[in-house]
Each structure stands twice: as structure tokens, then as C-alpha cells.
Amino acid sequence: MEMKDLGKCVLPLLIVSAIGIAFKSQAQLHDELIIMEEGGSIEQIPSTTIDSSNFWMLKMDISSPIAQLAGSQNTADFHYGIQLKHVRVANGFRFTTEFYPDIDAGFFSHSTREVAVVNDNIQYIDIYTRTNVLRFGFGYERRFKKDWGVSYIGMDYNWQRSVSSLLTNSYQLNVALNEIDSIQPAHHARTRGFGMGLSPLVGCEIPIAGGFGISVEIKADVALSINEGYAIDDEGIITKTGAGYYFRTFPLLNCRLHYQF
């Protein structure tokens, strides 16, 4: 590279730097003037200001308690969740973890299958399933300041791990005497699953007081998972079958209590 080419590169850099320094000095001068107008002292108050648009937020998921308070009759999709968010000016970087202790509670967690009639007895099996899901997600959001708070739009990428515990018990019911006896030892099995999903979202954050606030988020939280399959015979014995693909949605609305620090 020749000197004149170097000069071509250096000169614009110098000009840009000079403009940048000029702007920064002007901004500092403006801050100092405001402080002086308000009767402050330049020596006592540092001339650099804290950038309030660069901060962290901790959010606790309160969707499930709210749903229960509003009259939800089952605990399917009941979950605990926590989210850490780093905000840089208008950009937010989100890290979320959620735990669903019994994701199908109420609907598919218990079923009864009658298998035979012997004299006055009905033989049946009780099938219990409990599936817990652990999810991790990270995402990006674009933030827009409003006079009432902040609105944002973004997307999360989620990764999930699920474990299903299966339990079967065999009973016989004597119809005449209305008595129930256990006739088989219980059978247990455990299946696992893995999945991932995308969740486009829009939301808002409303400050309440002292750094605390409420966030409401509407999202299309869909996930595709690969789960081990199983089959249960009439004696309640569980055998694992090949893997299957499952598609499901998670709650479409999220309420969180947040703290900005």
C-alpha cells in the first residue's frame, strides 16, 4: 500500500473520529449545562451519565397461578418458568427456562381399560401416565418505547426434553359385592422424548413501581418432538415401541412478573 492510499484511508477515519469527539463533547457540555442550571456542581457530579437503555431483567412466569385463580379446572400445562433478559437500547436478548411437572394432567394422565369378565368379576387395568417437560429457550426481541411502557416483537427458539412415567395396575371388580381386588403386580416403564420449537411473539412490559412490572406476551409456541412409543397389553405389561413424531402447542399467552436491575 502506498502512502497516498494510506492517506485516503486515514483521512476519512480522522474526520469521522473528529466528528464523533465533537458530538460527544457537545453531549457532555449539554449534560453539564443542565446540571449547572439545576444548581449542581460539576465537581460533585460525574460528567458521564449512566446508560439507562442497557440493563438486565429477571422475569418470573405467573401464567399458571393466574389461570388457576381465574378458574382453571385442571393442571395440564401448569408450569414454572424464569426468564433472564438483557436489553441493549432497542434490542432484547432472552434466555428462558420452563418446567412442566405434569403436562397432560387431567386429560390423558389416567385411563381405565376393561379387559375381561370372569363369573361376577370385571377385570380391568388402570393406566397412569405422568410426563414432565423441561424447556430451554433463547431468542431476540425488538423493543419499542411507548408512553405506558414497552412493546416488543420477537422470536424464541426452544429446546425440550421430556420424560414419561407409566404405571399400570390390574384389578377385578365384583359387581354383586361391589368389591375391588388387585390381581396383578404393578408394571412400570419410562419413555423419553426430545424436541424443539419456534415461538414468534409480541408482548408488552408495563412498569408498576420500584423496578417491578408486569409483562404480557402472546405467542404461537409450537414444538415438534420425537418420543419413544409404548404399548400396553391386557395384562398391563408395557412394551416400548419405535419412536414417533408429535406436534403440540404450549400455552399461547404468558404473564410474567419482572424486575429490572
Place this chain on the structure above:
Amino acid sequence: MRRNITFLWLGFLVLLLFQVQSEGYAQSSATITSDSSSVQTQLKPQWTIGLNVTTLGVFFLGGYAGQNGHFGLNIKRISGPKAIRFSASVFPQVFADYYNLSNSIPIEIQGQNVVYRNQNINGTIVRAGIGFERGWKSGKRGRRNVGCDLSVNMLRGYVQSYEIIRNLESREIIEWPLTIETKSYTSIGPGISPFVGYEFHAWKRLGFNLELKADLTAFFGDPIGFDQNGNMVRHRIFYDMRMFPLAEFRMHYRLWK
């Protein structure tokens, strides 16, 4: 119990009358003592109409409202910090069950066929209420409020008993229903619901409400039950306490501002 509820009703009516009377007094005083338009503007009542979206909210939050599923309307007249509210709601299926099979009892075996007696319980609650609240401005677009609603509730429904025959080899229902017996019932009762709430005016006219409340109702009636053999019996008149959902979401629309 009835006496206590009567006292509660009377107490509430006295408070309501006091509220209306004091509001009327404030309005007339303002007119007499001041001709300034600012006082008039401040006391000009504002009407809002609210749509109860609690059941929808529960669904979106991942829950299942089931027998607490309901829809309703709420009309509010806000005058300064005080407001009078009128509400009506319907709970269409207060005995909804996931499969409604929990009341299925096997009563007889005929070879590989089993005769079951099923019980189907159905009920609808209609509620109408009146209440008052006091509110405080909170932030640029918010309003906190506290108050109490009183309601009249009617529960009306029927109980049905029928038999089916199911073959356990083919696992199919081969005959149903064999005999049907239906009895209807009606219960009525008063309800009281103290609440705290928050209104958020997201737009000029449209906004959201969240209310936390202790919504209690006592029903008096002659309900129907079943004996050990699954036969229907009508109980004597008694009261039954019922708690409604403790949180309520509404979308409201301000008719004018």
C-alpha cells in the same frame, strides 16, 4: 345463615344508598357553588361497557375452565372516584366433567356383557349483580379500584339416569340408553364479592381490567342425588356454598370521554 345473608344484603343496600345520595349531593353542591366548567367536567359521568374474557384468558394461559367457564357483561358508571357497576354472567355447564364417566356404575353382568348405570348432571347458573367501587388514578393510563358486588344467582338444571350395555369382547356399547329418568331442579341464592382491581386504558376507548375477588354465593334449593344403588333421590331443602373464580379479566370500552 339466612339471617346473616339478609344482614349482608341490608348492609350493602345502605352503603349503596349512601353512595348514590352522597354522589347526588356532590353534584348539586358543585352546580350551586361553582359555575366553573372544570368542576362540571370532573363530575360528568363516564360509562364503560366490559366484556368478560376470563374463560378465553384461561384457555390461552394453558388451562381448562370446565365448569368455571362463563361469559358475561359489565356496565359501569364512573363519576369522579366513585363508580356503580351492573353485571350479568352465565355459567353454562357448572357440572362439566372431562368425560362425564365418573358416575358410571356397573350394576349387572350378562355373560360378556356388562350393564352400566350412568348419571348425567347438568346445570346452568345465571347471575345478575350490582356493586360499587372506588378508584384511584395509577400512572398515565391506569386506575386502581376496590369495591364490592352483590349478586342474585339462579342455578337450574337436570339430573339424568340411564343404563347402557357394553360387550367386553368387542369393547363396544351394544345397547343404549335403556331407560331414562330425568328430574329437574332449581336453586337460588345471594352472592357477595369484595374485589380489588386494576384498569389499564391501552387505547383511547379500549382497555383491560384485572380483578381479584372473593366471590361467594349461597344456593338454596332441593337438589337431587343418588343412593348407593344409583337410584335418584330428591334431597330436602338445604343450602350449598359455592366459590366462583377468584380472578376476572375483562375488556372494556369507554362509551364517551
